[in-house]
Amino acid sequence: TTTTSSSSTTGVxxxxxxxxxxxxxxxxxxxxxxxxxxxxxxVEQRDAFSTNVMEVPIGTGSxxxxxxxxxxxxxxxxxxxAQSAQIAVLTRVFDDDEEEDDSDNIRTPRRNALxxxxxxxxxxxxxxxxxxxxxxxxxxxxxxxxxxxxKARVVGVDPGKDIAVLKIDAPxxxxxxxxxxxxxxxxxxxxxxxxxxxxxxxxxxxxxxISGIGREVRSPIGRPITNVIQTDAAINPGNSxxxxxxxxxxxxxxxxxxxxxxxxxAGIGFAIPVDAVKYIVETLIRDGKxxxxxxxxxxxxxxxxxxxxxxxxxxxxxxxxxxPAYKAGMRGTRRTESGLIEIGxxxxxxxxxxxxTEADLFQALESFKAGDVVKVTVNRPDLESPTSxxxxxxxxxxxxxxxxxxxxxxxxxxxxxx
Numbered sequence: 001t002t003t004t005s006s007s008s009t010t011g012v013x014x015x016x017x018x019x020x021x022x023x024x025x026x027x028x029x030x031x032x033x034x035x036x037x038x039x040x041x042x043v044e045q046r047d048a049f050s051t052n053v054m055e056v057p058i059g060t061g062s063x064x065x066x067x068x069x070x071x072x073x074x075x076x077x078x079x080x081x082a083q084s085a086q087i088a089v090l091t092r093v094f095d096d097d098e099e100e101d102d103s104d105n106i107r108t109p110r111r112n113a114l115x116x117x118x119x120x121x122x123x124x125x126x127x128x129x130x131x132x133x134x135x136x137x138x139x140x141x142x143x144x145x146x147x148x149x150x151k152a153r154v155v156g157v158d159p160g161k162d163i164a165v166l167k168i169d170a171p172x173x174x175x176x177x178x179x180x181x182x183x184x185x186x187x188x189x190x191x192x193x194x195x196x197x198x199x200x201x202x203x204x205x206x207x208x209x210i211s212g213i214g215r216e217v218r219s220p221i222g223r224p225i226t227n228v229i230q231t232d233a234a235i236n237p238g239n240s241x242x243x244x245x246x247x248x249x250x251x252x253x254x255x256x257x258x259x260x261x262x263x264x265x266a267g268i269g270f271a272i273p274v275d276a277v278k279y280i281v282e283t284l285i286r287d288g289k290x291x292x293x294x295x296x297x298x299x300x301x302x303x304x305x306x307x308x309x310x311x312x313x314x315x316x317x318x319x320x321x322x323x324p325a326y327k328a329g330m331r332g333t334r335r336t337e338s339g340l341i342e343i344g345x346x347x348x349x350x351x352x353x354x355x356x357t358e359a360d361l362f363q364a365l366e367s368f369k370a371g372d373v374v375k376v377t378v379n380r381p382d383l384e385s386p387t388s389x390x391x392x393x394x395x396x397x398x399x400x401x402x403x404x405x406x407x408x409x410x411x412x413x414x415x416x417x418x
Contacts, residue, residue: 024247028193029205031249033142034090035178036195036242037063037072038202039152039166041082055084062196062242063166064178064251065089066281072166073281074241075256076157077220079164085152087166088202090145091174142203148174156284160223160292160362162256163277165284178243181250183273186213186229194233194255194269196242208233208267216359217257217270222301224359228270229253235269244271253277293370293402296323297330299347302357309391312356313346313379324401331380342383346393349377370404 018026039062042055061078065071072087079085150168157164187210194206212230219225231244235258244253253271283290300308300315308315319325319332333344347355350364351374368374379393 025193025205025207028245028247028249029195030142032178032193032195032243032245033203033205034092034145034176035065036090036197036203037065038088038147038197039063039072039074039078039241040086040088041079042084042086043081044083058082060197060200060238061240062238062255063087064241064243064254065175066165066285067177068172068175070168070170070175071155071281071285072152072168073254073277074164074166075254076159076162076164078241079154079157079166080159080220085166086149087152087168088147088149089168089170089174090142090176090203091148093144093146156288156290158280158284158290159221160219160290161225161272161276161280162219163254163272163280163284165281179250180278181246181248181252181274183227183229183252183275186210186252186273188212191247192229192231192233192252193245193247193249194231194235194239194242194271195245196235196239196255198234198236198238200238204239206234211268215270222358223362225256225272225276226363227273227276228256229273231269231271232267233269234267239269251277291370291404293365293368293372294405295325295330295365295376295400296320296403296405297325297332299358299361300333308343310343310346313348314355314358314361315346316344316378319344324403325398328376328398328400329396330376330378330398330400343381343391345378345380345396347376347378348395349375351375365402368402370402373399373401376400 039060040057041059041061043058044053045056046053058081059078061074063072063074063078066073148170150170152166152168155165155167190210192208192210194208196204198204208231210229211232213227215228215230217225217228229244229252233244235255239255240257242255243251244255246252251274253273254277255269255271257270259268259270280290297316297320298318300317302314305313305315315333316330317333319330331344334342336342347361349355350361353360353364353367355361355364376398378396378398380396382392382394
């Protein structure tokens with residue numbers, strides 16, 4: 001159905017030619033778009049003909065404003081290889097009859113010209129802004145908005161869940177925090193809206209449905225990300241880190257990856273559920289890092305282990321000396337003096353949870369915290385009977401104290417956590 005106007009004025013108004021469904025989509029976009037940011041990433045490169053060091057752009061991505069303190073949420077892989085980043089935000093352009101008041105962050109009617117103090121404050125804000133971005137100056141689809149660019153620094157990252165939190169020093173009235181919803185109770189078939197910057201085309205809206213829930217994808221460091229949302233809203237390179245919204249314009253997920261043979265959208269996109277994003281973001285803002293319990297070992301990926309005839313479990317490759325796993329008696333894989341490979345322990349259970357792949361191992365460890373002592377069941381090759389035709393595995397139970405791991409160190413960044 002189309003909306004009608006009771007106005008008797010001549011001419012066709014927008015509302016007269018837009019359906020109710022279209023008006024709802026427009027409302028979602030106009031509500032959420034000011035919260036979406038454009039991220040440029042750079043590396044330093046020395047000029048071949050001089051000693052000058054230049055910042056060379058290496059990519060773009062999306063993100064969204066989390067709060068009015070300047071925290072920006074995006075994917076870890078968007079900033080993974082960068083040495084610096086700049087973030088373009090949309091800011092409201094006010095009419096001449098409005099005045100900005102920094103004291104309580106409100107707008108008041110302008111009585112005369114800007115006061116000297118307000119003029120100085122505007123000039124100071126302009127000096128802090130870095131006017132370099134690949135994003136165009138205007139705000140597509142939005143009126144009374146322009147863009148400002150700020151230097152970003154890292155607050156914290158979680159490579160295991162592909163989440164990064166950045167921070168910009170922007171005044172509170174230039175920030176439009178996104179409205180956070182919940183990913184609990186999502187239904188396949190409900191509407192989904194993605195806003196991002198695919199191929200550098202800023203603030204692009206794509207519309208679809210939630211195609212599936214409870215999916216699993218791999219993070220940039222190989223850890224599984226579980227309970228992922230699948231959508232057919234078009235997601236392309238540059239959309240990473242942007243929001244996935246429901247029909248109320250609330251955040252339900254963060255777009256992170258696509259399944260596509262060509263590298264472009266094939267109608268299968270994935271988003272990290274907002275409930276997981278919220279917990280990790282709040283932890284990173286508070287602590288600057290995510291601490292996860294680990295056994296402190298290295299392992300062979302399941303696909304490679306299957307080639308060795310190991311049908312289930314996780315094969316232990318290395319057990320560092322003096323680690324809790326080493327002290328508990330866990331054995332790693334090693335090469336003998338004669339050049340043969342001696343298979344190490346194969347983890348098949350954590351407490352009562354069966355372990356078939358490394359994804360099962362990571363998921364099982366999520367139930368514990370660093371310092372907990374867990375019962376680990378392993379299949380240990382029988383090295384006392386080397387002449388047998390088939391490798392004999394003997395179950396062993398080990399009690400191992402989990403250690404803390406923070407995945408990544410702050411010193412890897414030129415724009416370090418603050």
